[in-house]
Each structure stands twice: as structure tokens, then as C-alpha cells.
Amino acid sequence: MKRWGIFRFTFGEAIRRGTLLTYFLLGNAIILVLLLGIGHVPQNPDQLTFFGNPILTKVPKDFDVVQMLLAFLESQSSFWIMMFGVFGVAGFMPEILEKGSAELFLSKPITRWELLLFRSFGATAGIAANIVYFMAGVWAVVGLKFGVWHWKFLASSLLISYSFACLVVLLFAAGLLMRNTGLVTMFGFIFYVFSWGLESRTRGLNLLWDNAVYHRILDALYYLTPQLSAMLTNATRFVGHSAIANPMEPQTMNWMPYVYSLASATLIYLLSAWYFYRRDY
């Protein structure tokens, strides 16, 4: 009951946040526009139209145009949910640790590790509800319009939610340490950008300084933190099209970033719970 209480409260808080309500409204608008505007030329199923105007006119032969559209929408969805999501949940730990609030929560008969864990589950569920709703809407529109019921597109919403769950663990850890919503938000965005740099470090960051220790530090950071960019790239690959993925990367689906990220998120959670247990409020 207590765990359910924290989960439900945080979920409610997440879906009522202004940033996530904005995402929800924008998502509905996009679904509506797709419903009204997207189509294809009757004589040529590979030629998509948007309100009657042809789009994606130079489609290579081996690309399925609907699949390509879905991959594009998936990558955009994951990018925007990360942006809105960081804004939406960055304040979740700092806010309950403010003076006058911390006493209320911590004086209840619930342990701190439960509070941390079920609050992160609630925050993730709030984001997952938004992304699954939006992608299910797009999936249904594309299915109705083109007869393509692409289940992997729908399932990729779960991969994006999983990626966000790993990010939430990191944001909550930062929230415990910094206790400042603005700083945690900045940290979230910096980490999001930095994760792309870490993933492609062999072609970028490593070249900045030819030093073995520096390279090892980057490797350690890559494996000790959730591999956000790798998970999102693989979610796009999972949808099944390589057209918008980086041509320099292997195009096969790789599940290992999800496994490594689970391990690193677990470690970060355990360290956060230990820190939370030790702190006075």
C-alpha cells in the first residue's frame, strides 16, 4: 500500500506537469495532422503525400517508405520525450527534499530506499504513458492509412521508456546530491548530449587527446553510466530501417547497451539509496 501510494502519487505528479501536458497536447496534434494529412499517390505506393503534396520523392529502391517514415517518427519521439522528460522529472527529488516537505515524507513509516525506488518507477511510468500513448496513436494512424501494422514500432516505445527509466535513476541520484531542480535539469541535458559523445568516442572524444588514461576514463564513464544514446539508436534500428541511422555505425540491433545500462542503473540506484540513507534532512 505504501509503495503503491508513492508510485501512484509520482505518476499523477508526472502526468500533471506542465511540460508533459505540453508533450501530450503536441502529440495529439501530430497524430491528428498525420491522420488528416498523410497519404500516398494511388498509382505509386512508394510515393508518400502530405496534404496532397508529394514527400520523400527520392526513395531508394530497397527502402520501404512507410517503414522509413516510422523510423523517422520513432527517432523524433525519443528525442522529444527525452527533452520534455528531463524537464518534467528533474525536480522530483529536489522538491520532496525541500525543507518542510522532507520531514513529511521521511517521518512516514516507509524506508528511504522504497521512497527512492517507487518514486523513480512512478516518474518512469508517467513518461512511459506519454510515449506509449503517442506512438500507439501514430502506429494506429499508419496502420489505418497504409495497412501496415508495424508492431516493432509500437514495441520501440517500450525500449524508449526503458532508456528513460535508466536516465531517471541518474537524474534522481543527481537530485539527491544537488537538491536543485535547475541544476539537475542542466545535468540531464548535458548527460544526454555527452552520452552521444561517449558512444562515438573512438571517432571523436578520443581524438582530442592521445592519452591512454584519458581513453580509459571515457571507457569507464561509458560503461558506468546508462548508455542512453546507444539505447536510443538501437530503438530506431529495432523499428527496422537504417536510412536515418548513422551510416558509419553497424546497422544490426545490439541488445548489449540495454544490459549494460541496467547494470549501471542498478549500481547508481544502490549508491543513491546508501547516500539517501546516510543524509540528514
Add this chain to the structure above:
Amino acid sequence: MHPIEIEGVSKTYVSGFWRRARLEALVDISFQVEAGTIFSLLGPNGAGKTTLVKILLSVVRPSAGAARINGVPCSSVDARAKSGYLPENHRYPNFLNGLETLIFFGRLNGLPASMLRDRANQLLGLVGLDEWKKMKIRKYSKGMLQRLGLAQALLNEPNVLFLDEPTDGVDPVGRKEIRDLLVNLKSQGKTIFLNSHLLSEVERISDRVAILNKGRIIRTGSIPDLTAGALIYEIDLEGGISAELMDRIRRTVETAMISNKTLTVGLHARSELDSVVDLLRTNGFSIGGIREQKLSLEESFMQLIGKQP
């Protein structure tokens, strides 16, 4: 077993980058609180009152010593299962309304789903917020938030209730209602631990008081214990008193003054009163009455704090 037992509790805050700055917030605090009583902790700002309550509720960890609530170590979740807490300057999730807030905190207290709504409604009625229960709490006044906080602290039918400035921001009528509620809870056998700056209110309802200053308990006792012992007496006389006799009285006692046929004397020891009476009687005065002048709790508190280095 006492509902609240504190043994040698100390708290030192360490701060700074090198963790060298040390602040002793509490030093070797020990006392017990009897069941079914109202116990008040008094002290100036920064004395350590809130830190002590936070230690009892496991919000802050003690540096040394131990405390038990209902016989259970205060760090245990079980110790908090039957205690309620109204913190000072509490902040509630402002996207909820009053009813939702109580239902949420009821869940955190582990109340069964079947009784959550009934219990929340009952408490909202008790604290006079029934009419406002569907209003978002961001629109609540300070007094309404205080009432909501009190309802929140009572959700789990606690044996021990910790209240930090419970009447802060509440109007006089509301204060009276809260005082009556606390007395009623006490009559039901609940133990109430009160932190308050409002000494006149504390004086009215408390059974025992502890005065904390600079992290140390400087006095504990009942209200009569704390307000007695000033050794100031008023003696009603039936005639004027000569300057010479006043001089003799002044040499006998610590202080003496006459006003409207009432002689007020401050004594070093109770036995000096007999000497004053003897002097008056031998000089032919008839004594209409003798009254001991009691201190208010505030005066007693100020005296005790003032004596501290």
C-alpha cells in the same frame, strides 16, 4: 515503558569542504515522556528543538545516544508506524486538494484502502476543513494548511504525536479549537510532544516542560515547578509604613518596595519572610494577607535563558 525515551542523545553537524566545521546542535539529552501527557519543549531559536524531534522521527541521525518511541528504536520503520508529525513550515504537494492530500499520506502510513477515504473525511471534519476539501491546497491560507497538517498527523491514529508550532498562523478561534483538540487527544491516552514559541499556550495545556538552550536541557519539570520559586511575596498592610522601618526591612531581604499599602518583598530564602512579619508585628502593624507572587512561564523561561552563559 514510556512512549518517548531519550538517552544521551547528541548531534554534531559537520560541514565545510574538509568537514572541519563542527556545530554541536544537541549535547547529551536524556529524558522520558509519560504516556497520556502533553510534553512541551521550549527554547530560543536554534536551541535544537526541531533537531531533537527530527531525531525522534529518524529524519536526522543522532551522533550519539539512543531514542525509543513506544519501546522501539526510533530509526526503525515500526517506530514511525504509530507516531504522527506536524512539521514546522510544512509543504504539501500543491497539485492535490485537501482530501487527496490526506488520502496520499494515509497510503504512506499504510492505511488499508477500504478506510482511507472515510478516515480522511472524518479528520477533515474534525479540523474544520470539510467545506474546503475539494479545493487545491495551493489556494489554502496558512491557517488552513496548519489544520490540514494536524489532520495529516492524526491519520494513522498515533499513540505519540509530535507537533512543531501547531498554532502557527491560526486565528485565535482556531487556536482555541486546536488546544481543545489536543486536550481531548490527551484524554484519549495519546502522548503529545509539543514544540512551541507560544509560551502562554504551552502554559495552559502542558503537563511537563523541558527548556533547551544551546543544545542542552537546562530545566525540566511541571508548569507549577517552573513558575514557582521566585520567592516574591506581597504583604497587605492596614496603614502607612515609616521610612525607618522600610530601611530595616530592606536590610533583611533582597528587595522591598511599598505601593498602596502593599509591601512587596523579594527574598533570598523563605525564612526571611518570618523575619519581615516579625518586624511588622513588633512595630504594631496588622497584616491583612500574604500572597506568593508566581512567575508566568514566560518570565521563568526568560530568567532561565538569561542565566545561561
